[in-house]
Amino acid sequence: MADVHPEHAQLQADRIYLGWQYALLHPDPGPAPKRPSPVESPTEPVDPEWVRRERLNEDLLNRPVKIVRAFMAALATLILVLGLTEMLSWSFAAVGVIAAGGIAVFCSYAVHQGDRAVRHRIREREVAGDRLREERDRELFAAQEEHAARYREWAEKKERHDRQLTWYAVAVPDEIDRIDVAGGTLPGWSALITLLGATRLYSGGHLTVLDLSEGAIAKDLIELARRGGDDPLVWVLPTDLPRLDLGATLAPEAFADVLAHVVSVSEEHHTTRDLSFDNAILERVLEVLGESATINQVTAALRALAQVGDPREDLRCGLITATQLDRIGTLFGRGVSDRVVIERAWALESQLRKLETLGSEAVRLPPARLRVVSMDRQAGVFGNRVLGTYVATALTHILRQSPASERPWYHTIIVAGADKLRGDVLDRLMDACETSRTGLVLTYRSLTPTVRERLGRGHAAVTFMRLGNAEDARIASEHVGTEHRLELAQLTETISAAGVGMDGGYISTVGQAEEGDDERDVSRADLKEDITFSTEWGRRATKAMGETERVLHRSREFLVEPHQLQQLPTTSVIVTDATAQGRRVRLADANPAILTFPKTTLGEFDEIKEAVLERVQESKAESREPSPFEDAPPNLGPPPARLDWRRRQ
Numbered sequence: 001m002a003d004v005h006p007e008h009a010q011l012q013a014d015r016i017y018l019g020w021q022y023a024l025l026h027p028d029p030g031p032a033p034k035r036p037s038p039v040e041s042p043t044e045p046v047d048p049e050w051v052r053r054e055r056l057n058e059d060l061l062n063r064p065v066k067i068v069r070a071f072m073a074a075l076a077t078l079i080l081v082l083g084l085t086e087m088l089s090w091s092f093a094a095v096g097v098i099a100a101g102g103i104a105v106f107c108s109y110a111v112h113q114g115d116r117a118v119r120h121r122i123r124e125r126e127v128a129g130d131r132l133r134e135e136r137d138r139e140l141f142a143a144q145e146e147h148a149a150r151y152r153e154w155a156e157k158k159e160r161h162d163r164q165l166t167w168y169a170v171a172v173p174d175e176i177d178r179i180d181v182a183g184g185t186l187p188g189w190s191a192l193i194t195l196l197g198a199t200r201l202y203s204g205g206h207l208t209v210l211d212l213s214e215g216a217i218a219k220d221l222i223e224l225a226r227r228g229g230d231d232p233l234v235w236v237l238p239t240d241l242p243r244l245d246l247g248a249t250l251a252p253e254a255f256a257d258v259l260a261h262v263v264s265v266s267e268e269h270h271t272t273r274d275l276s277f278d279n280a281i282l283e284r285v286l287e288v289l290g291e292s293a294t295i296n297q298v299t300a301a302l303r304a305l306a307q308v309g310d311p312r313e314d315l316r317c318g319l320i321t322a323t324q325l326d327r328i329g330t331l332f333g334r335g336v337s338d339r340v341v342i343e344r345a346w347a348l349e350s351q352l353r354k355l356e357t358l359g360s361e362a363v364r365l366p367p368a369r370l371r372v373v374s375m376d377r378q379a380g381v382f383g384n385r386v387l388g389t390y391v392a393t394a395l396t397h398i399l400r401q402s403p404a405s406e407r408p409w410y411h412t413i414i415v416a417g418a419d420k421l422r423g424d425v426l427d428r429l430m431d432a433c434e435t436s437r438t439g440l441v442l443t444y445r446s447l448t449p450t451v452r453e454r455l456g457r458g459h460a461a462v463t464f465m466r467l468g469n470a471e472d473a474r475i476a477s478e479h480v481g482t483e484h485r486l487e488l489a490q491l492t493e494t495i496s497a498a499g500v501g502m503d504g505g506y507i508s509t510v511g512q513a514e515e516g517d518d519e520r521d522v523s524r525a526d527l528k529e530d531i532t533f534s535t536e537w538g539r540r541a542t543k544a545m546g547e548t549e550r551v552l553h554r555s556r557e558f559l560v561e562p563h564q565l566q567q568l569p570t571t572s573v574i575v576t577d578a579t580a581q582g583r584r585v586r587l588a589d590a591n592p593a594i595l596t597f598p599k600t601t602l603g604e605f606d607e608i609k610e611a612v613l614e615r616v617q618e619s620k621a622e623s624r625e626p627s628p629f630e631d632a633p634p635n636l637g638p639p640p641a642r643l644d645w646r647r648r649q
Contacts, residue, residue: 232509254397404437485559
C-alpha cells in the first residue's frame, strides 16, 4: 500500500490535536547482507610444487634401483659380447646374460611401479581437488541462493522502512473537558497554540485566546488565520479597552460579581466573606445606577460612597445624577459600620478605575472565528492582572448564560498564563466550560500550589512541557511516572535548538475593523501551504529539513526523570490522558510545521499499528503474502481540496 501523506487524511472534528509522535512501525533493517565471495582455487588441478616433490622423492628412491639396473644391463651386454667372441663358453654366457638381464628387467619393473604409484597419487589428488571444487561450487551456489533470498527480504524491509510514515498525530478525544499544559517556554506555547488553534479552526470551530503571558504567543496563529481567509479580532489591553464590549450585556447581579472578583486580585487574604461584602456593595450601587450602568459610572458612585473627591465634578460630567447621589448617601446606615463601607468603597474605586474606559467606544465588529485578547507588555503588571481577571470572569458569566453546545469543543478557549489568575476564578471558568461543553486549554508557566490542586482535576488531559524549575520537574515526573520510556526524535532537538524568536507584540485589529466586512477570499486556503509560508515555524522547519536530512530517522530514548524534563526540547510535549484501556503517556512534538512533512499522517500510531496487524492476520488467513506497505489507517476519508476557514460558522 502506498504511503499516507497529510493530505490523504482529514482532520477529525472530534479530536484535539496536540502534536506529532515520532515512531517507526518498521525498524531499520540495517546494512544489506554481504554477498558471499567464492574461495579462490588454484588454476592448476594439483599443485605443481607438490608434484615436483613427489617425483623427486620417487627419483631418490629409484636411484639405487636404476643404478643396479644399469649395471646389470651393462654386465649382460659384456657377457653377451664375451660369448660372441667365444671368450666365454655359450652355456656360461647364456646363464650370465639371463641372470643379469632378469635383474635389470626386475629393476625396470620396480621403477615402473614407482612411477605408476606417483601417477596414481597425483591422480587421486586431482580427483580429490575436483571433488573439493565441486563441493565448493555447490556451497557457493547454495550460499548465493540464500543470499539472494535474504537480500530480497532485506530489500522489502528496507523499502518498507524508507517509505513508512514517521510522524503520527497525537490527539485526545473531544470527550475530554479540559487540557492542562504545565511548564513550557513562550516559543513552545506558540507552537502548541498555533497547532491546536489551526486544527480547531480548520475543523470549523471558533477560538478565543486570552493571552496573559505578555509574549504574543498567538502571532503565528493570527497570521495563519488571516492567510486562510479570516480576519481575526485582536484586542491589546489596556489600549483597546474602550473597544472591548465583553460583559456589556450582563445583568446587574452578574456584573457586580465580575467586578467583585476583579477587585479581589490585589487582596492578600481572599475569603468568601470579602467577596460577599464587595458584591453586596456593588449590587446596591448598580441598583441605584440602573441596568445600563458603565464602569465609569460605577467608579463615580463608589467615589461618592467613599466620600473621595468632589462629587460635583462627576455630576457635571453626567456620570451620576443628583437623585442617584442622594440615594447613594443613604444606602448604608450611619455609625461605625459606615466607616467599614467607606474603606471598602475606596478600595473598590481604586481598583475599578483601571477599567473606567471599558466599552466607551464599542462598535459592532464583523464576525470572526478567531478572537485574541492580550495584555500589553508595556503596561503595569498589576493592571494586566486586573484586566485578565475581568476578561476571564466576564467570559465565565457569558458561558454560564449560554446553552450547551451540540458539538463539544466547537468553541475553544485558550488561557495562556492561567497561573496568574486566582484559583476561584479558574474553578468558575472550568465549571462554566464543562457545563456549556466549551473546550478549555489552560497553560501554566509554573506549578504553584494553586495549579497543583487543579492539575488534571475532573475529566482533563494533562500535558507537560519543559520545566526549568527542579521542584516542578520532580512533581511532573511523579505525575507521569518514572517507569515510562519515551522516544525523542533527533529532528525535534535539531529544529528546537534553532529556536523561534518571540520579538514584537500584537497589532490591534479592532480599531481598523469595519462593520459588515464579512466577505473573505478563501480560494487559496490550504492548511499545509499556509503553515509553510505564514508561520515562523513553517519557514524555519523548511530550512532545517534541508540542512538535517541525515537525521530524519534518528532518535533516542529517555526515562521520565526530573533532569530529563528540565532539558526537554522547546516543542516537546508529554501528553497523558485516561482511556478505557488505561492511562496513556505519549511524547509529541507540537511544532505545527511537521504537518507539512511528507511522512506525516493525521492518524494515530496505535490505530495504524492495529490496522496493520489486522490486515496481516487477514492475509495469513487467506494464505497469501501480506503487502509490505500496509501502514496506512483505514477509512481516513478523501483529501480535502481546500481549507475553508469560514465554513460551518
